[in-house]
Amino acid sequence: MIDIIKHFINVISNPTISFTLLTVLAPLLFPPTDWFEKYHFKFGFNRLWKKEGAYFMFSCITLFLIAGYTDEFAIKILTKPDNIPIVLMFYLIPLTLWLAMNQAYNNDERLARGEAPLEQNDPKDKVLVWPDLVYIELICLLLFMVFLIVWSVYIGAPLEEPANPAATPNPSKAPWYFLGLQEMLVYFDPWIAGIIFPIFIMGGLMAIPYIDTNKKGQGYYSFKERRIAIFIFMYGWLALWVYLIIVGTFFRGPNWNFYGPFELWDAHKVEALSNVNLSEYLWVKAWNQGLPENILAREFLGFVVVILYFVVPPAILAKTYLKEFYLKIGSTRYSTIMFFGLAMLSLPIKMYLRWTINLKYIIAIPEWFFNI
Amino acid sequence: MADEKKQNPLEKIANSQVWKSIFRTGIPVTRRQRMMAILNNVFLHLHPVRLPKHAVKIKYTWCMGGLSFFLFLVLTISGILLMFYYRPTVEYAYTDIIDLTEQVPLGVMREIHRWGAHAMVIAVWLHMFRVFMTGSYKPPREFNWSVGVLLMVITMFLSFTGYLLPWDQLAIWAVTVGTNMARAHPFIGHEGPGASLLAIGDINLVHAGSDIRFALLGGRFVGEATLLRFYVLHCIGVPFIAMILMAVHFWRVRKDGGISGPL
Ligand code: HEM
Numbered sequence: 001m002i003d004i005i006k007h008f009i010n011v012i013s014n015p016t017i018s019f020t021l022l023t024v025l026a027p028l029l030f031p032p033t034d035w036f037e038k039y040h041f042k043f044g045f046n047r048l049w050k051k052e053g054a055y056f057m058f059s060c061i062t063l064f065l066i067a068g069y070t071d072e073f074a075i076k077i078l079t080k081p082d083n084i085p086i087v088l089m090f091y092l093i094p095l096t097l098w099l100a101m102n103q104a105y106n107n108d109e110r111l112a113r114g115e116a117p118l119e120q121n122d123p124k125d126k127v128l129v130w131p132d133l134v135y136i137e138l139i140c141l142l143l144f145m146v147f148l149i150v151w152s153v154y155i156g157a158p159l160e161e162p163a164n165p166a167a168t169p170n171p172s173k174a175p176w177y178f179l180g181l182q183e184m185l186v187y188f189d190p191w192i193a194g195i196i197f198p199i200f201i202m203g204g205l206m207a208i209p210y211i212d213t214n215k216k217g218q219g220y221y222s223f224k225e226r227r228i229a230i231f232i233f234m235y236g237w238l239a240l241w242v243y244l245i246i247v248g249t250f251f252r253g254p255n256w257n258f259y260g261p262f263e264l265w266d267a268h269k270v271e272a273l274s275n276v277n278l279s280e281y282l283w284v285k286a287w288n289q290g291l292p293e294n295i296l297a298r299e300f301l302g303f304v305v306v307i308l309y310f311v312v313p314p315a316i317l318a319k320t321y322l323k324e325f326y327l328k329i330g331s332t333r334y335s336t337i338m339f340f341g342l343a344m345l346s347l348p349i350k351m352y353l354r355w356t357i358n359l360k361y362i363i364a365i366p367e368w369f370f371n372i
Numbered sequence: 373m374a375d376e377k378k379q380n381p382l383e384k385i386a387n388s389q390v391w392k393s394i395f396r397t398g399i400p401v402t403r404r405q406r407m408m409a410i411l412n413n414v415f416l417h418l419h420p421v422r423l424p425k426h427a428v429k430i431k432y433t434w435c436m437g438g439l440s441f442f443l444f445l446v447l448t449i450s451g452i453l454l455m456f457y458y459r460p461t462v463e464y465a466y467t468d469i470i471d472l473t474e475q476v477p478l479g480v481m482r483e484i485h486r487w488g489a490h491a492m493v494i495a496v497w498l499h500m501f502r503v504f505m506t507g508s509y510k511p512p513r514e515f516n517w518s519v520g521v522l523l524m525v526i527t528m529f530l531s532f533t534g535y536l537l538p539w540d541q542l543a544i545w546a547v548t549v550g551t552n553m554a555r556a557h558p559f560i561g562h563e564g565p566g567a568s569l570l571a572i573g574d575i576n577l578v579h580a581g582s583d584i585r586f587a588l589l590g591g592r593f594v595g596e597a598t599l600l601r602f603y604v605l606h607c608i609g610v611p612f613i614a615m616i617l618m619a620v621h622f623w624r625v626r627k628d629g630g631i632s633g634p635l
Binding site for chain 1: 400486487517528
């Protein structure tokens with residue numbers, strides 16, 4: 001029985017399945033529109049943010065970890081000292097998510113009833129920092145220091161063999177907090193996954209306060225008033241950052257192949273790779289010709305696709321579905337949102353293109369190191 | 373002295389001239405004294421004197437910003453202790469790390485430093501998550517959010533530069549994988565798009581011996597020079613920037629109207 005469950009988890013952990021699950025679930029968990037909200041309540045996802053939801057998530061994670069620590073293969077990854085922060089994150093991410101969403105839903109209900117959010121209090125009725133805050137800080141600090149010391153005494157910091165530039169380990173992994181970026185390398189070249197995306201993530205994050213013009217929901221937890229902003233942020237945070245780190249840490253073994261959490265890292269596992277460029281699809285498969293000599297002629301379709309991708313959807317949306325929104329926030333904000341949004345979406349899109357039609361590059365100009 | 377009332381030893385200390393010269397307020401009992409306790413202390417003075425009730429609740433801030441800062445202090449102190457023993461050369465680095473656990477009294481400093489660093493990365497992420505979820509980035513706090521994003525990047529870079537220092541297999545390969553990205557930097561990495569455009573006639577300006585990766589590593593691969601570079605960045609360069617940004621961050625938390633709350 002337990003083996004069947006483990007096998008099942010191995011199978012659904014494959015990014016093709018688990019990422020799809022996450023993508024389908026995201027709008028149901030954090031409904032950005034009324035339509036999704038209807039099903040959110042119908043399927044009872046709102047109960048995740050109540051007490052019973054906390055118990056449910058806690059038990060699932062704990063069961064998974066128990067299964068992991070008793071499994072001969074999973075234990076190797078789980079007990080690697082540098083992976084311990086991620087094991088902690090298994091709890092901390094759902095916990096903080098729950099804390100935020102639980103308070104947000106409470107406040108949403110209050111606001112719906114016309115009451116003020118829980119954080120609202122009489123401006124004259126303030127507390128003194130001494131002792132009310134300094135004591136809390138002191139207690140937090142002491143408890144955390146105890147935790148850190150216990151952690152340090154019981155778990156030694158890792159130290160492997162002395163550095164040897166001649167012996168490349170397989171797999172070679174970046175520190176865990178960069179594994180999301182390393183995982184993106186499967187789908188994009190280093191100049192995008194390692195440089196452009198990090199810059200876009202920084203830029204996109206810094207742009208948030210300037211493009212989110214919604215004045216509501218400032219200074220208290222809430223969901224409904226800000227549901228689109230929260231949905232987008234959650235998808236980026238949970239699916240494109242935390243999830244990819246987990247994949248990079250737990251599901252990637254030798255040669256960066258996929259391995260289920262309860263699977264042996266067999267270095268001889270081969271995965272047939274026959275990825276095809278868009279230009280090859282066009283010239284060779286569709287038009288039955290050789291690739292042209294001229295680089296730009298060869299890749300013209302890729303350029304067209306990329307440019308259209310960033311131009312056409314925003315233009316159409318501004319005229320139709322998002323017309324009011326566009327007029328309200330103006331063209332600069334609108335194009336910034338669209339640009340960062342589409343850049344963010346390009347990652348899942350490229351993932352699915354890889355999984356469905358084995359697409360390697362949309363624009364493939366290795367001569368200039370310019371592959372997209 | 374005229375004071376007839378018997379004082380217990382603690383009160384005696386608190387009323388002594390020495391104590392009073394340091395902490396002017398004495399034991400904060402009255403409301404006025406409690407306010408002065410914050411105002412008269414340069415460290416506590418980071419705080420305002422009074423706060424709205426929700427702001428001191430753990431369930432509002434999760435203590436994550438404070439914890440990030442606290443971890444930064446823990447890392448600074450444990451890091452200074454580590455610097456007494458660690459020499460950033462290919463010859464000594466690895467053995468110094470072994471000695472740190474085996475020879476040095478209180479040999480958990482390395483652990484505290486390493487686990488504290490991991491914890492700080494997580495704390496900063498969760499802090500950002502909290503700030504997002506309470507909508508605290510909205511005006512007037514836009515700029516402080518941006519400073520925060522920079523702080524997060526700096527925190528990860530601090531952790532990354534430290535990762536190399538033990539000079540074991542884990543260290544050099546993680547850093548090799550990470551810094552390999554730099555060679556693909558558009559224009560300034562030798563395997564990045566546009567790099568070949570930066571040429572004078574036939575002479576490439578950007579090549580493996582002159583690109584951004586070379587500048588970061590101090591060579592064509594992760595070696596002696598890289599170790600020294602990362603050491604200096606890790607112990608001085610990046611913390612210096614982090615400290616300036618934190619000062620700005622804290623100052624702005626106050627100037628933007630204190631901790632956020634419903635308007
Ligand atoms: C080294 C990293 C950081 C440190 C030490 C730090 C520290 C703090 C502290 C102590 C506060 C006071 C309130 C609280 O504890 O929540 C605060 C508030 C704030 N932080 Fe940070 N922070 C860091 C990184 C960040 C990041 C990554 C962001 C966002 C991208 C951010 C954005 C903010 C904002 C907008 C506030 C005001 C929140 C409010 O008024 O409710 N900080 N920070």
